[in-house]
Every structure is written in structure tokens, then in C-alpha cells.
Amino acid sequence: MSTDGGLHIRGLEKADFDYLVSVLDRWWGGPASQHAHPLFYYEFGEHARVAEHDGEIVGFLLGFITGGKEPVGYIHLVGIHPDHRRRGVGKVLYESFMAHCAENGVQRLKTIAATGAEGQRDFHESLGFTAEVVEDYAGPGRARVVFTRAL
Numbered sequence: 001m002s003t004d005g006g007l008h009i010r011g012l013e014k015a016d017f018d019y020l021v022s023v024l025d026r027w028w029g030g031p032a033s034q035h036a037h038p039l040f041y042y043e044f045g046e047h048a049r050v051a052e053h054d055g056e057i058v059g060f061l062l063g064f065i066t067g068g069k070e071p072v073g074y075i076h077l078v079g080i081h082p083d084h085r086r087r088g089v090g091k092v093l094y095e096s097f098m099a100h101c102a103e104n105g106v107q108r109l110k111t112i113a114a115t116g117a118e119g120q121r122d123f124h125e126s127l128g129f130t131a132e133v134v135e136d137y138a139g140p141g142r143a144r145v146v147f148t149r150a151l
């Protein structure tokens, strides 16, 4: 998938995963690479998306589709190169994942974030997600913001 802005969205290869693990802490400005569990390549790689601009990887999305009668498209981790933020890369990655989810009968999307991550909250709300703070979501005293959206 190519867009007007010269962005190219494609699937995730092992070399991409290796690259992302090496840059993730820098892209996030803190420890984040532990969130890139290898299962998001080996078991769920078919759901992942990479964004390229002029042949350079500028963003990625790791996610999966749950099983069951009402499958949910779950976004585990998204990251955008710091020099390429606010240019619609995250939005285009989400749109590609959403199209993939729609093709697979998904009717609801979900993702979570730490409380206080205002940039993520604004980003998700701009994409039509509803945010709810759920106390103890990730265990005692570990509240999370839960974002959901119908597809």
C-alpha cells in the first residue's frame, strides 16, 4: 500500500523486527524494546505493519486478532520515528491494520496505554477511539487507559 505522501505500508520481515528492536528505546526516549516480544513476529507477524519513507523504516505497528465469535483487533505497540511524527504515519498504519481487521470479520478494536500518556490519548481519540481509565487493569495499583473503537 502506497500513499500520496510517499509512504509505503508493508508487512513485517525478520530483518525489520531486528531493526526495530535496535531503535525502539531511542524512538521512545526510554525503555520500550522489551515490549517488542518476538511472538509479534513469529506468531503474529501476519498482522504487523511497517511504514517506509524513501526506503527508510519510519514506523511500525505490532498487533493481532483475537479468536472467538467476536474477534477483536488488538494493537499491542506502535512506534513512529521521532523525526517523522505528526505527518500521518501512525494514522496510515492504523488504517492499514483496520482494513486487515475488517477483511477478517473484526468488529472492534482495542489497545491500552499507561495513564498520563497524553500524546497517545490524543492520537487515539483523533482516530475515533474512546478512552476509559480502568483501575487495577494490569494488576493491583496498575491502572491503564483502555481505548476501544467499533470498526
Ligand SMILES: CC(C)(COP(=O)(O)OP(=O)(O)OC[C@H]1O[C@@H](n2cnc3c(N)ncnc32)[C@H](O)[C@@H]1OP(=O)(O)O)[C@@H](O)C(=O)NCCC(=O)NCCS
Residues within 6 Å of the ligand: 027, 028, 078, 079, 080, 081, 084, 085, 086, 087, 088, 089, 090, 091, 092, 117, 118, 119, 120, 122, 123, 124, 126, 127
Ligand atoms: C503516538 C504516535 C503513535 C503518533 O504517531 P504519529 O505518526 O505522530 O501520529 P499522526 O501524525 O498519524 O497523528 C494523527 C493525529 O493524532 C493526533 N496526535 C498524534 N500525536 C499527537 C501528540 N503527540 N499530541 C497531540 N495529538 C497528537 C493529532 O490529532 C494528529 O493529527 P494532526 O497532526 O493533523 O493534528 C507517535 O507519536 C509515537 O510513536 N509515540 C511513541 C512515543 C509516545 O507515545 N510518546 C508519548 C507518550 S510519552
